[in-house]
Amino acid sequence: MLVDCVGILVSIAFLPYAAHSLRLGEQEVLGQSTEDLSEWLPVSNPTKSFWIDSPNANPLAAEGSEGALTDNADICIIGSGMTGISTAYHLSKLLPESPSDPLTAVILEARDFCSGATGRNGGHLTPRAFMEFSTYSELYGEQEALKSLAIEHHTAEGILGSLKSAGLERAVDLVEGGHINIFFTEQSELDAKADYEAAKAAGADLRGVEWMEKEYVFSKFGASHPGVRIPAHNLWPLKFVTGLYNITKLKESKLSLSLHTRTPVVSISPLKSESRELLSRRWNLTTPRGSVSCSYVVHATNAYTGHLLPQMRGSEGIVPTRGQIIAVHANASAEALTKVSWSGDPGSEYWFPRPVNASEGEKPLVILGGGREASAPGYERFVIDDSTLNPVVGQSLRQFLPDVFPGKFDETQEPEMEWSGIMGYTRIGDPFVGPVGHGHDGQYISAGYSGHGMPRAFSCGEAVAQMIVANLTGHMWTIPDWLPRRYLTSGLQ
Numbered sequence: 001m002l003v004d005c006v007g008i009l010v011s012i013a014f015l016p017y018a019a020h021s022l023r024l025g026e027q028e029v030l031g032q033s034t035e036d037l038s039e040w041l042p043v044s045n046p047t048k049s050f051w052i053d054s055p056n057a058n059p060l061a062a063e064g065s066e067g068a069l070t071d072n073a074d075i076c077i078i079g080s081g082m083t084g085i086s087t088a089y090h091l092s093k094l095l096p097e098s099p100s101d102p103l104t105a106v107i108l109e110a111r112d113f114c115s116g117a118t119g120r121n122g123g124h125l126t127p128r129a130f131m132e133f134s135t136y137s138e139l140y141g142e143q144e145a146l147k148s149l150a151i152e153h154h155t156a157e158g159i160l161g162s163l164k165s166a167g168l169e170r171a172v173d174l175v176e177g178g179h180i181n182i183f184f185t186e187q188s189e190l191d192a193k194a195d196y197e198a199a200k201a202a203g204a205d206l207r208g209v210e211w212m213e214k215e216y217v218f219s220k221f222g223a224s225h226p227g228v229r230i231p232a233h234n235l236w237p238l239k240f241v242t243g244l245y246n247i248t249k250l251k252e253s254k255l256s257l258s259l260h261t262r263t264p265v266v267s268i269s270p271l272k273s274e275s276r277e278l279l280s281r282r283w284n285l286t287t288p289r290g291s292v293s294c295s296y297v298v299h300a301t302n303a304y305t306g307h308l309l310p311q312m313r314g315s316e317g318i319v320p321t322r323g324q325i326i327a328v329h330a331n332a333s334a335e336a337l338t339k340v341s342w343s344g345d346p347g348s349e350y351w352f353p354r355p356v357n358a359s360e361g362e363k364p365l366v367i368l369g370g371g372r373e374a375s376a377p378g379y380e381r382f383v384i385d386d387s388t389l390n391p392v393v394g395q396s397l398r399q400f401l402p403d404v405f406p407g408k409f410d411e412t413q414e415p416e417m418e419w420s421g422i423m424g425y426t427r428i429g430d431p432f433v434g435p436v437g438h439g440h441d442g443q444y445i446s447a448g449y450s451g452h453g454m455p456r457a458f459s460c461g462e463a464v465a466q467m468i469v470a471n472l473t474g475h476m477w478t479i480p481d482w483l484p485r486r487y488l489t490s491g492l493q
């Protein structure tokens, strides 16, 4: 059992970088905090992450940060992480060709391109295979539980498909190494097995799931714990998002796209218009560089949503929660470590070895995140500052791998890099997807992935793009069979 919120023991199964999914009866717990923040914009001097600050990793970092600001667009997307760029990408796929008059979209990013959670995360694209199935089934029914799995498989397929069709697998260091979750307690293994059986009985696709005895894990990998292996990938998230932006940019005949980094949107106000035209300008976005008027607004600001949508602040909305990562060299070869990605359960650690194609005998750099359990009682909730680190979390991370894999890691080895990033947590761990609601005509949101965004944000952006295109073309949007109904924002207004 891991303590992950104030004074309460919660069981956190399988979503290591999420640590959000609480067992039945405990889901109310996250709603208890009354803390609030006065500042909700990204800080201007974030810690340096391996993904962003490796040489030449972010060619779009300062794109559109100087010169004239686009002051008018059909669609304004706020945020250039996985959600914002996926929304633009899917708009460009869904919109009809219009060489003479394509729709215009502008992406406004407060800092450098993709410098939020997407550029600072753990790099795991691990769709849940059966995790939390019993919990979701009891809370929402079997069909919704199946959809919780479906969206993550749909996302992984979508991401892999977009990479493969553009030939970008190598450019983003895509690795199909699978993911092993090891169990540190008997209870966490029992919980996982119960989820597996429930998912199996409901007809979930469980191909590729392999249960492993402690002895097997030890002989093959060097950790003395039982585990389960599930299909999964890891990749360089910033490079993926950059690739997606470039693909979208090429589809000018459908969506004419511009990007302004280092341009925070500080407020949004309504524009007075008598026109009933869908593309009449409804909203004015204010930035320090001037303002932009547009018809549709997409809030792809995740942890920072509360700045522009104050109704989303607090425990019932989206709670900024700081995560921390180290990049540390192993004391073993790449062959010994294999290409598998890992997480420990219960707990919130997650790691995988890089580089992807290490030379013989090379000691890989391991990207390891988590350690928030050491930061009780706050657990980094309501921390929105990624310019600093929590030394207690850092110490816990340094200790973790040497403890779990004796001999393969050296506890005196200092990390090459250490950084933080801000996740957006919701009360039950699911994002808000859809129209912002009453008084916000034409504004949409997709945010609040609760630390588990890689297998969800891409598809949630797709859903928002579908909604906008349906609205524009006068069609009724129908919920895709892969989208859990409970993600929809009906309760937001």
Ligand SMILES: Cc1cc2nc3c(=O)[nH]c(=O)nc-3n(C[C@H](O)[C@H](O)[C@H](O)COP(=O)(O)OP(=O)(O)OC[C@H]3O[C@@H](n4cnc5c(N)ncnc54)[C@H](O)[C@@H]3O)c2cc1C
Binding pocket: 017, 041, 042, 078, 079, 080, 081, 082, 083, 084, 108, 109, 110, 111, 113, 114, 115, 116, 117, 118, 119, 120, 121, 122, 123, 124, 125, 126, 263, 264, 265, 266, 300, 301, 302, 303, 304, 305, 307, 308, 322, 323, 324, 325, 350, 369, 420, 421, 422, 423, 446, 447, 448, 449, 450, 451, 452, 453, 454, 455, 457
């Ligand atoms: C340390 C850490 C580790 C993680 N590890 C994993 C993992 O391994 N696997 C996984 O599935 N998930 C992981 N996650 C979660 C995952 O990274 C996120 O869920 C996902 O990246 C969210 O994408 P996004 O585009 O919605 O948000 P972000 O990537 O945060 O993008 C939001 C963007 O909006 C910008 N912005 C905010 N406010 C404004 C404003 N007012 N004006 C203009 N721009 C603004 C921000 O600067 C930011 O670039 C991790 C997160 C963190 C922080």
